Amino acid sequence: MRRTLISLCTALTLALTGAVAAGPAQAAARAPSPGTPTPVTAANLVTPLSVAAGRGSSVLFTQNFAGLLDRTDANGNVSTVYRTSTPGAEVGAVSYRYGVTVFAENTGAGSENPAITTGLIKAILPGGRVVTLADVATHEEQTNPDGNVRYGFRDLPASCLAQVPAEVPASYTGHVDSHAYATEPTLNGVYVADAGGNDIVVVNPWTHSVRTVAVLPPSVTHVTAQAAQATGLPACTVGHDYYFEPVPTDVRKGWDGWLYVSTLPGGPEDPSLGARGAVYRVNPRTGATQLVASGLASPTGLAFSPRGDLYVAELFGNRVSVITRGSHTARPFLSVPLPADVSVKGCTLYVTTNALPGDNTPPAGQVVKVTLAGERRGAVGPNQDAD
Template sequence: MRRTMTILATTLALALAGGATAAPAQASTRHPAPGSPTPVTAANLLTPLSVATGRGSSVLFSQNFSGTLSRTDARGTVRTVYQSRTPGAEVGAVSYRFGTTFFAENTGAGPDPAPNTGLIRSISGDGKVRTLADVAVHEARRNPDGNVRYGFRDVSASCRAQLPAAVPGAYRGEVDSHPYATEPVGDEVFVADAGGNDIVAVNRWTHRVRTVAVLPPSVTRVTAAIAAGIGLPACTIGHDYYFEPVPTGVKRGWDGWLYVSTLPGGPEGPALGARGVVYRVNPWNGRVQRFAAGLLSPTGLAFSPRGDLYVAELFAGRVSVIPRGSHTARPYASVPLPADVAVKGGTLYVSTNALPAEGAPPAGQLVSFRLGRDRDGHDQDGQVGPNQDAD
């Protein structure tokens, strides 16, 4: 199991055991509670972890663990756009712009013994597939977070020796690449690398890869309750643990900055709380700012035409919205296991039931919601925002 998926699977086990519960969706005057979702595809998709709107009425979505990239039209007809020929490869991180589809094909992340590759690819309008870069090569050469210290920074060696085997005591960023989301802007495709804990950019023409920003660790102060909840020794109480950030989504905002969703690098449940964060990242100088916090497993982002940010909170069982001008997420819609979101005009698309329960058949689905009116009484399909094509 890939590193990011291991984190998600751990949290899923907590959720199924009752450890993570979803808050009910609540209405607000600006974002009235939506109606029932409209199915876009049949409920038999395997791990639809990535969604993007394409040309016209088409919607692109991945089925990561089957190595498949698909497209559905207004009638719900599903066609395969790309099928990996590499055994065990994961296909995801789909995005669309300039009449071109972008995606990632990944192998060997985390404990997977296969060679680590992170191919960023494009599909032109005539169906030609091109490889833009292998971000795993950049990760192996540069290891951008190699100087970041994770784990405990100030506990004794004897205390670290008492930690459970699953909790590393102290270490620096390791070489690992798992491209999880892409966002094409201008000449570059920005990539959220969930293995590298960073944002990198791939030039579409020169194929050069550059590090945009290394994301800050997720810091948790160990309390007596946390120590008891996850089996830490008493000597860790009062000390900070520096978890790896795990970027899962990247979108360009109305202000030109990148907005990045991150998992907190450890289990999310009552013991540690909702620790997911959305950061703002300056794409020109790499400056990082915390934008919103207190999210439960945020795994996908989408801006509406008017700049409201929708967030898929996978194990909260909801899509939330951060209104433009706010830093606080509000529940928007309750849906089971939403992995990603995409917006075109006045329609919000959500992939649901993204991770099947152990032993259960795939039940993933793509659904849509009609976005309501904004605070000025206008429909949200009144204009095209910076993350959408007008075609």
């Protein structure tokens, strides 16, 4: 039941219930207060799924399905930084650090056909030259890091598996697929959230090699009698767990040196199953993975503030939430329509909104910004680049 945002509009709805409960709060909750969102761009962007604060007052953002990487200046003027020359290619996963802009150019995501799938991680150097660092889809094809992970039902007898409707993958191992969805440049390499491969990989920009850091844990849903009856699942599945694929959508280096990763449940990403998204922290050296917070509504973007608070774009939750430093609970912070990504610079939070167009309506995507209370203006966050 592979699900990436490239195939969002064709989600298979499997109405199971029983999301993992959110972890308890562990720190005294500070309450950052949002300001009023103000526009950074006009409200006409095509699928702005990725945003990054750039040099000075500039803001970088992608129009994924239009194949564009754009930038605004301090006056709000928009210019195109990169335009794909490959028909049908998606441009996304933008990040900025050390004067270098990093992004991904994908083809064939979700097709599970290695012959047409590419995941090129590219960089725009300070002089403007565009270079390709690696193809993470090739790494996926050669290694298939989650190839030994069992998804679907793990403990059903053969007689019960045979009764599961054909449209529901009853039991299978990870397929070869790649969708480079987010990048995070660090001094140790460029970390990539591969939403198709269900993993985090790191690209060495000097040797162009790719290494698997961690495969994210499956999203586990418990089948109830009510859910089985509503979806046509056989009664023999009641009481069993279904292991959905994880779909990592962002990766950010935190104040503690660990990687923080947002994941969608690998089934439908709409609210039909409830809020089942999560944030994990991953040790970049060992790959050890720990749950930070769960119960999130389609988390697709992360950003740390200078003091270590983690802002989360919850796409179908129509909000940005905040996990204060040391906490395991996400609290609503800002109500905005369909936010896909967030980025912080100093005391300013940038958000892409209306990231997915409605049926038969023109694109209305936009980048907005709000002021964060209590942050020091001009401060540099856990892994942000100073001007």
